[in-house]
């Protein structure tokens with residue numbers, strides 16, 4: 001993987017933030033290291049570890065509402081939605097809000113809100129190829145994944161593989177899920193999968209959405 005952008009600050013008004021958003025617009029995805037400072041990444045990792053220990057995670061389903069199922073053949077992971085109940089979560093949500101404004105300012109996407117969850121994959125966990133934007137609603141527009149495992153090695157598995165487009169012959173990119181690494185991608189354009197992980201693997205995945213509510217249909221979160 002060659003095109004990792006290095007950042008040293010969590011200030012999105014820097015050139016790094018601009019370069020990342022530019023690359024997102026150009027390529028449909030971008031990988032950025034150290035977008036968030038280490039202290040925040042560690043605090044979020046500790047919170048997720050505590051949730052796992054106390055049984056606060058639930059089995060992840062796939063899809064939403066009527067179509068929702070716990071498809072063990074597609075995804076093996078447990079999640080918890082953010083509720084903004086801790087300082088670290090609020091700080092992360094605050095950063096996501098600043099990023100939303102920065103993306104809208106440059107790309108005019110009309111991103112409206114943000115939802116995100118902690119994800120814990122067990123050893124043997126995976127997530128098959130998918131697009132994040134859910135069928136039937138143009139709601140998720142930009143996806144963000146943040147990795148939480150310090151010292152992750154490529155041979156632990158759990159690689160994120162993404163396809164550069166939805167074309168059948170699209171090239172792939174493989175991302176090692178190292179702590180602090182951030183992937184931004186266009187939710188409707190970049191199929192991706194998590195290859196089987198040989199160790200417990202931890203991440204946050206979030207989505208900026210447009211408000212797809214219209215007429216009688218209320219667009220509720222998840």
Ligand SMILES: O=C(O)CCC(=O)C(=O)O
Pocket residue numbers: 119127132145160177192194203205
């Ligand atoms: O854990 C990852 O690397 C990807 C997670 C993902 O694709 C998702 O939650 O939609």
Ligand SMILES: [Fe+2]
Pocket residue numbers: 130131132192
């Ligand atoms: Fe995804």
